Amino acid sequence: MSDKRPTPHIVILGGGFGGLYAAKALKRAEARVTIVDRRNFHLFQPLLYQVATAALNPSDIAYPIRSVVARQENTNVILGEATAIDVDRKIVKLTDSEVAYDYLIVATGATHSYFSHPEWARTAPGLKTIEDALEIRRRVLLAFEAAERETDRDAQLAWLTFVIVGGGPTGVELAGALSEIARQTMLRDFRRINPSSARVILIEGKDRVLPTYPPDLSQKAEAQLRALGVEVMTNAMVTSLDEHSVKVGEMTIATRTVLWAAGVQASPLARTIGAPLDRAGRVLVNDDLTLPNHPEVFVIGDLASLKVPVPGVAPAAIQEGVHAARNIERLVRGEKTLPFHYRDKGSLATIGRAAAVAAFGRLHVSGFFAWFAWLAVHIFFLIGFRNRVLVILQWAWAYVTYQRGARLITGR
Amino acid sequence: MSDKRPTPHIVILGGGFGGLYAAKALKRAEARVTIVDRRNFHLFQPLLYQVATAALNPSDIAYPIRSVVARQENTNVILGEATAIDVDRKIVKLTDSEVAYDYLIVATGATHSYFSHPEWARTAPGLKTIEDALEIRRRVLLAFEAAERETDRDAQLAWLTFVIVGGGPTGVELAGALSEIARQTMLRDFRRINPSSARVILIEGKDRVLPTYPPDLSQKAEAQLRALGVEVMTNAMVTSLDEHSVKVGEMTIATRTVLWAAGVQASPLARTIGAPLDRAGRVLVNDDLTLPNHPEVFVIGDLASLKVPVPGVAPAAIQEGVHAARNIERLVRGEKTLPFHYRDKGSLATIGRAAAVAAFGRLHVSGFFAWFAWLAVHIFFLIGFRNRVLVILQWAWAYVTYQRGARLITGR
Secondary structure (H helix, E strand, C coil): CCCCCCCCEEEEECCCHHHHHHHHHCCCCCCEEEEEECCCEEECHHHHHHHHCCCCCHHHHEEEHHHHCCCCCCEEEEECCEEEEECCCCEEEECCCEEECCEEEECCCEEECCCCCHHHHCCCCCCCCHHHHHHHHHHHHHHHHHHHHCCCHHHHHHHCEEEEECCCHHHHHHHHHHHHHHHHHCCCCCCCCCHHHCEEEEECCCCCCCCCCCHHHHHHHHHHHHHCCEEEECCCCEEEECCCEEEECCEEEECCEEEECCCEEECHHHHHCCCCECCCCCEECCCCCEECCEEEEEECHHHEECCCCCCCCHHHHHHHHHHHHHHHHHHHCCCCCCCCCCCCCCEEEEEECCEEEEEECCEEEECHHHHHHHHHHHHHHCCCCCCHHHHHHHHHHHHHHCCCCCCCCCCC | CCCCCCCCEEEEECCCHHHHHHHHHCCCCCCEEEEEECCCEEECHHHHHHHHCCCCCHHHHEEEHHHHCCCCCCEEEEECCEEEEECCCCEEEECCCEEECCEEEECCCEEECCCCCHHHCCCCCCCCCHHHHHHHHHHHHHHHHHHHHCCCHHHHHHHCEEEEECCCHHHHHHHHHHHHHHHHHCCCCCCCCCHHHCEEEEECCCCCCCCCCCHHHHHHHHHHHHHCCEEEECCCCEEEECCCEEEECCEEEECCEEEECCCEEECHHHHHCCCCECCCCCEECCCCCEECCEEEEEECHHHEECCCCCCCCHHHHHHHHHHHHHHHHHHHCCCCCCCCCCCCCCEEEEEECCEEEEEECCEEEECHHHHHHHHHHHHHHCCCCCCHHHHHHHHHHHHHHCCCCCCCCCCC
16 A cells, blocks of 8 residues: 555657657656647658758658657557746746646747748748758759759759858758759659759858767768769858849859758747747756756757757757656655756768768777768667658669669659 | 651640550650640659558659650650640640640540539538648548547537548548548547547448449448448539538538539639530540541540440540550551540459458459459559559558548648
């Protein structure tokens, strides 16, 4: 006979890496767990650029959240959008209802930022959602079709010029993949244009691509990008853009396709918590990932700002999700929470076919071995995705044949 | 030294089964061939219901037309929408340009018909395009989510009631697959609702489902549908429908999801040809598939109406496409055209897991063997699709686990 306390209700906002791994870590907790997400699936975001570049299908990298926790009896899923958090009443407001919590994990992530130019969003789509990826795919494929039909030489060149703003991992991956599409995949598809004459231009504001990586790997990445035919511009700021051109300093590039891979800003939900935010709109949290004065509220992933900076990557969000879950279990048992320490397992960025860079502590690798490491790590983390084997097969097929099977222009 | 005639220009409108097989049959023709389609891909329509029911991905059943003819040097592809045909000037008008032809094959197919109720289209989507399929998938998955959140019992039941109008092959396939989703796939996904309590109702105006099949197979199909939990209503006409209910005669069914699988009408392009049309809007053609008084214009597939009726199925369109191509080659050589004769290779309709009906002449089969025949035929005709092996693997996986991997709510 135990004098049981009432079972606590743990609410997790967001089914991304942070939220999902927090929920999984609470599998055996004596608690009711509720995951709230506005989408019904978890997205394996590191491979989203593969959807944008027609190599993978949405369902290869997205998996219903309900399926992930189907056998986790203590866990419930609500499809809904959190619009505000009332930390005093311990309530999350959804569009059309409210959810009360005893403990809360906020993991709603970040979206792209156009800095002081929100009007650029229409012209230069970013890459955060499945819809973003399909829109980018649509625009890229339509650009080649339009070039094939265009008779004016200058207009044709503008359709065959692709500008990617932002030289971080996403920008580098997109640039490499686009160059491969133009130079390999599309080779025989057109009669009037030569797709391999397409220009792919990567624009980075800092003095090197992958600015968060060690400088020697940035150099290697730039060399690999150039080998794939990408034009890399560093120390270059976009000053204006519209549907026909991008202005970089004094230079005007005629282009019909601009993709945005620069800047992130925290989910607007952060502003409703009423806690101090950093410049990127992220919530400043204690070392144990809790909100100041609210030990029952945890903020993790891209939404959290710690005193010791943590990179905005999936492994960090996963570690924080698991740590928040463990701390909640400690609180339930009446123990003290523990501070979070990020364990850097290394950085990996892929550039293209057998091209990548990797930093594992002091060990820096580039080229085929880095690419193979990238592949192994991503396949390993697709665990839980029923289609891991299918994704591997599609990759193998694409690797051997240079084909990209999902070259469909859909939507609108 | 040959006194060559100028190379004729053969224009094919539509990259469906008819148009694509016509183009392939012209591979070695001494002609310029141009395929015009408003989509950049060929769609394997017999499996579209698998996308609508979350078993397959769009790119599993859609393949870029350019890739199909990439190595066919005499063939060009234009992404564009034909708006009118001027048979006197031998010109096809596109939205923003014109294409002149020497020979024309019109293969723009059919779309669904709401008879005298075009306003039903919004409430009851049909299944002709990839976008239709994704919209149906979205509505079905959202209905279960809404039921899970709904507290009012009647409202919950309406969300869990799915009505399919039309008992032809598409309606039967959709009904069977929906019932399987509710009773197997979703089994563990929800906490408040029991998905297997969902009602799937199939409504057919004639006195039996699959009315174009032999009566004994209609009976078998109905029995198999009932075994899967589908409620079959025959001799039943929908008299009105809105977002909350469907009226069938005097009976009102409360439902939030109505799918339309009844009636087809020919592509509106038929009306611009200036030739007599039948009641379904199809062009009345000569037995050699040409337009009366225009031996250089061929109409095939769902758009053509022959004196001896031909069913609106893929094998018929393929046979007509190849026949039109051969007739054009005969005309180019100065020979006479030959009349078209449809060879019926049999009819196959699948109902669900190991359930199907098949008629090969006098041989009627149902159950597992019919299903296996259906599987074999469809896999065989996916030839040319790079992902045939992947599709088989996905089917095998879905068969063993009852999972449907593409359960993503995307769009809008």
